[in-house]
Amino acid sequence: MSLDIVGVSHRYGHADLALDSVDLRVEPGEFLTLLGPSGCGKTTLLRIVGGFIAPTEGTVRLAGDDLTSVPPNRRPVNMVFQRPLLFPHLDVFGNVAFGLRRVGLGRDELARRVYEALELVRLPGYQRRRSHELSGGQMQRVALARALLLRPRVLLLDEPLSALDLKVRLEMEAELRRMHRDTRATFVYVTHDQREALALSDRVAVFDGGRLAEVATPAELYRRPRSVFAARFVGDTNVLPVDVLERNGSVATVAMNGWRGGATCDVDDVGSHRRGWLVVRPEAIRAVPMPADGRADGLRAAVHDVAFRGSSYSYRLAVDGMDTELKVEAPATDRHPCPVGSTVSLSWDPADGRVLARE
Numbered sequence: 001m002s003l004d005i006v007g008v009s010h011r012y013g014h015a016d017l018a019l020d021s022v023d024l025r026v027e028p029g030e031f032l033t034l035l036g037p038s039g040c041g042k043t044t045l046l047r048i049v050g051g052f053i054a055p056t057e058g059t060v061r062l063a064g065d066d067l068t069s070v071p072p073n074r075r076p077v078n079m080v081f082q083r084p085l086l087f088p089h090l091d092v093f094g095n096v097a098f099g100l101r102r103v104g105l106g107r108d109e110l111a112r113r114v115y116e117a118l119e120l121v122r123l124p125g126y127q128r129r130r131s132h133e134l135s136g137g138q139m140q141r142v143a144l145a146r147a148l149l150l151r152p153r154v155l156l157l158d159e160p161l162s163a164l165d166l167k168v169r170l171e172m173e174a175e176l177r178r179m180h181r182d183t184r185a186t187f188v189y190v191t192h193d194q195r196e197a198l199a200l201s202d203r204v205a206v207f208d209g210g211r212l213a214e215v216a217t218p219a220e221l222y223r224r225p226r227s228v229f230a231a232r233f234v235g236d237t238n239v240l241p242v243d244v245l246e247r248n249g250s251v252a253t254v255a256m257n258g259w260r261g262g263a264t265c266d267v268d269d270v271g272s273h274r275r276g277w278l279v280v281r282p283e284a285i286r287a288v289p290m291p292a293d294g295r296a297d298g299l300r301a302a303v304h305d306v307a308f309r310g311s312s313y314s315y316r317l318a319v320d321g322m323d324t325e326l327k328v329e330a331p332a333t334d335r336h337p338c339p340v341g342s343t344v345s346l347s348w349d350p351a352d353g354r355v356l357a358r359e
């Protein structure tokens with residue numbers, strides 16, 4: 001089912017806006033992730049879609065129907081909460097089966113589906129445990145099993161893996177992708193972990209302080225971010241202050257400290273003779289030792305630090321005119337790395353440099 005969030009704003013009491021005019025469409029069967037730092041409004045938006053709080057302004061539509069006056073239990077939507085609530089008087093079986101009791105399945109069918117769901121979240125054999133006998137991560141998995149069992153058309157997941165260790169988390173990510181493929185339900189997933197967002201989603205919506213910064217596929221977001229906020233939040237990156245000398249369609253020439261080079265941009269985003277930010281990923285940059293005569297076309301930088309990472313060398317470099325260090329991730333071949341204290345020349349393919357507007 002498609003989900004439309006139209007002009008949604010929310011204010012708790014007299015506080016600042018927790019959500020500011022959010023417009024977002026989730027396609028039927030899509031896996032969409034809301035990504036952003038703590039406090040940016042992710043849980044608030046999920047609660048509004050689930051019907052647990054009413055937005056101060058705006059509407060939510062499901063398959064075109066306005067949901068404003070539909071209570072949570074009447075929406076074909078299920079939510080896995082950030083802090084899962086389990087019934088303390090019920091064991092794991094009872095908690096998972098809870099929502100299904102009303103559906104009126106036979107006992108055998110009910111038990112079959114509960115065991116299936118417990119297998120899915122890797123908790124077979126836990127059906128008789130009480131909630132106080134579970135770890136935080138196990139509780140999250142019980143809550144996930146309970147939500148999946150109801151086979152909702154739209155599943156809202158609020159950081160369901162946050163209490164799990166990395167190994168289980170990676171396994172559960174694979175399970176979630178499979179559950180999504182199998183159920184074909186629309187998933188709206190919340191996380192502040194950019195790695196998880198990129199790994200799981202069809203599209204990612206990046207939030208910055210209650211506002212939607214941008215929505216894109218993981219690859220687009222990584223390779224061609226449209227905002228400095230998203231570029232910095234997703235993956236490791238370098239953001240350099242540059243002057244845009246010239247722009248021809250989506251190709252720009254930018255300059256910094258006597259160096260000039262090519263970059264790409266979205267038309268209309270940046271104009272000629274303006275200031276811009278150049279965004280380049282660490283792995284897109286090549287570093288070569290500065291020739292003895294000091295003449296090179298690349299951007300001049302001094303090596304501050306180098307660390308061996310197995311498959312690569314991580315460099316930290318200083319560039320004149322930049323407050324922050326530049327990061328370069330170079331494949332570890334048998335070449336000797338550029339030593340600390342040496343001067344290097346940096347270059348990259350213009351297609352890997354994105355120039356964004358700077359006010």
Ligand SMILES: Nc1ncnc2c1ncn2[C@@H]1O[C@H](COP(=O)(O)OP(=O)(O)OP(=O)(O)O)[C@@H](O)[C@H]1O
Pocket residue numbers: 012013015018036037038039040041042043044045082192
């Ligand atoms: N019940 C509430 N009453 C007042 N303010 C609230 C309430 N719930 C959340 N807020 C505030 O609204 C803003 C958004 O909160 P929200 O829980 O949506 O953030 P979040 O993006 O889910 O963060 P996190 O990643 O930490 O879970 C925050 O500034 C938060 O302090």
Ligand SMILES: [Mg+2]
Pocket residue numbers: 042043044082158
């Ligand atoms: Mg939250």
